[in-house]
Amino acid sequence: MKPAMGMTLFYRRIASPLHAARAGAGAAWALSLTAATLILFHPIVLLALLAGVLGAAAGAGVRRAVARSLRTALIVALPIVLINVLVSREGLTVFARLGDLGPFGQGDLTLEALVYGAVIALKVTLLILVTTLAGLSIDPDELLRVFRRLSFRSALTASLATRMLPVLAADSQRLAEAQRTRSSGAPSGARARVALLGAMIGGSLDRAMDVAATLEVRGFAGARRAPRVTRPFSRHDMAFSASATAILALALAGRLTGAASFNAYPSLRMPTGAGTLTLCAALIAATLLPFWDRRGIEP
């Protein structure tokens, strides 16, 4: 057994430029990183983006949680590389021959399939890390408030779901603890698991009823559209908005100018000149620069 970790996997307001920025600016910045990940294929540029995201996680004070997410992402990413190598029949550079695989043809493993698989795995990893970073650093209530102007109930339901995640996580931990303290030991076997699942669902429904009663007395049934809130842009709002624009522009420029072009098949073709390296440096800088200014970040 290990002592409980002090790390949270949910949004918590801490002193960081990203937490200090308005949710809209933070979300735009995270979306631009997502878009760049989807647009770009060049492995070196993607690695630069990965470096930027990890640096941003450190700047946002959520390094440990993102590192944990990276381990999870690698568990997803490695099979992608292996499967692509095994199933792809494209590529000219054979590095291993598995012989005749019957209906699957010749089992030739190619370097191109390996690299392409790694690129896809890298993209998946980046998407997981950006999602984790955004989830930990952008206030979901503030973000969903924007949508409450469009559909109050749908957005409030989403807010509620976000709020209930840590509550239900705590509930399940409590139930698990209670079962461990039974004199006969924690119940085992399929029947006991089904019974435990039933108890957990029953507990969640009880909690849902209580929450529904709370919403009812707070006027949820007669809810109206949320008012528009205007507040001046802070330095962090502006920095993350500018960064989002820059990241998106750089990704598009890299794609259009060919600095980030990449072809895996039939043979690997990717530029590694000054243009590509400049693009990498610019992407890292654009991602990390908003974290440079740490004035006024205290909650």
Add this chain to the structure above:
Amino acid sequence: MSKPLLSFQRVTYRYPGADAPALDDVSFDIHPGEFCLLAGLSGHGKSTLLRAACGLVPHFDGGRFAGHVTLAGLDTREHGPARLGALVGVLFQDPETQLVMSSVRAELALALESRGNGAAAVARGVEEVALALGIDSLLDRSTHELSGGEKQRVALGAALAGKPRMVLLDEPTSQLDPVAGDELIGLLRRLNQEWETTILLAEHRLERCLTAADRVIALERGRVACDGDPQSFLTWAGERVPALQTPGAKLFSLAGLHPPPVGVRAARATLRLNGLLPEQDGPVDVDGGNPDGHDLAPRPKRRRRRVGNERLALSIRGIWHELRDGPAILRGVTLGLAPGDSIALMGRNGAGKSTLLRHAAGLLEPTRGRVERAGRVALLLQNPSDYFIHERVGEEASAEALEAVGLAGMAARNPRDLSGGERQRLALAIVTGAASDSQDGPPAVLALDEPTRGMDRETKAELAAELRRRAREGQAVIVATHDPEFAAACARRALLLADGRVIADGPASELLAGGWYFATETARILSGSGGALLPQEGAELLRARAALLHPPAPAEVVL
């Protein structure tokens, strides 16, 4: 007199599928600005009455409803909770289910936004309620990282944000430590006096809030059994339902004093008038001795125990629990429990009590230090319902274990249909088991984490008796509790934790007698004199003192 704000007229209500009505022909009026307390044993209709007052009964709960409830002239049959929500704020027992947003600011703003207030009105409302409740420093915090007391204050803030004319509260202090509980009651009193907010508060620990109340309505089996000022309620309780008496009232009743006191101040005034207050003779001896030199009640001797020098059921040596990138929850706690020991673990929310019990039971491993157990440590966690995974009581625990807790005849019932006290006993049977249930035999230590949450005094007394029985039989018992009365009833030794450290350790008669918050009402009335913690001990002390002051006249001699 002003028109009533809340009016119940011959209200009878039965939950869907229930045999008996939860409210039975209930009629009363509450006027603007009243601070009204709702008393009654568990299951006698307090929560149902509050739900009826805000329209949840019958709109949300269904069932059969007769009579009329009107709130500010609006009949709850015609107006649902959403409409009534503008007039009444509601605070339920569990703060966890009342916080629906992720941040405190969003939580406070929700009710205002959903009623269509403009952005400026929402911002102002949030700011004002946060300042009024002293939670302005929490505005940017996430709701899931708040302490229990903070959550309850935020939930109260959310209920008050729309400036309702009335607030309904269902045992809001049941999960709070004595300090946070007193703060909350003080806050309600301030709201009542400064904003004329009408308060209707259901509570079990009446001694905590009786002094703040103008009026008490007591329910018995869903009917209004008493409706009067706190003094007349206590007189009624003494005659009809002693389980509803406050410890102070019980002390007076046992000592033959009248009238029953509404609070510590009133009790001391009466004692002073009768020359029975110990401090009249000089300053109170902090060691618990009487300043006039007479030891009126036997004081238990301090038992100093050196960990490791004798056979202990549980030995905790200098344990630390330090979170990575976080604070230390326990800081070098050392504690030894011999067989038959009974210890109350007290301290504020977050002091480390639950963590210490989890270490004792082996659910957590210390980052430093060592825990040694002579046998199994049975840990009963806060919520007994967390243990129930089967449809029948008989499937949850063996017949022998059920017999031991007095539930032998209930094997066929569904655990969720049991009363609060029965649930607690079933959970106790599940964690302790019978000798034949576990390879290790019966537990050497029984640890209980806040076992009295939401319990009425009667059920608490039953649990305390059960714990005393187990201690007599040689089991070491350790109980984490916020309730000094319960601690005094079940433990001989008390430990006070603060910030992960043991700051006081000694006989309960000393530790629970000398404080403001962690002291029983009897001890506060008697200034800790003679180590009397419970009304029975206090009454004995008062009778002895009265005998000293007024010795009986010598028998007349007839020549």
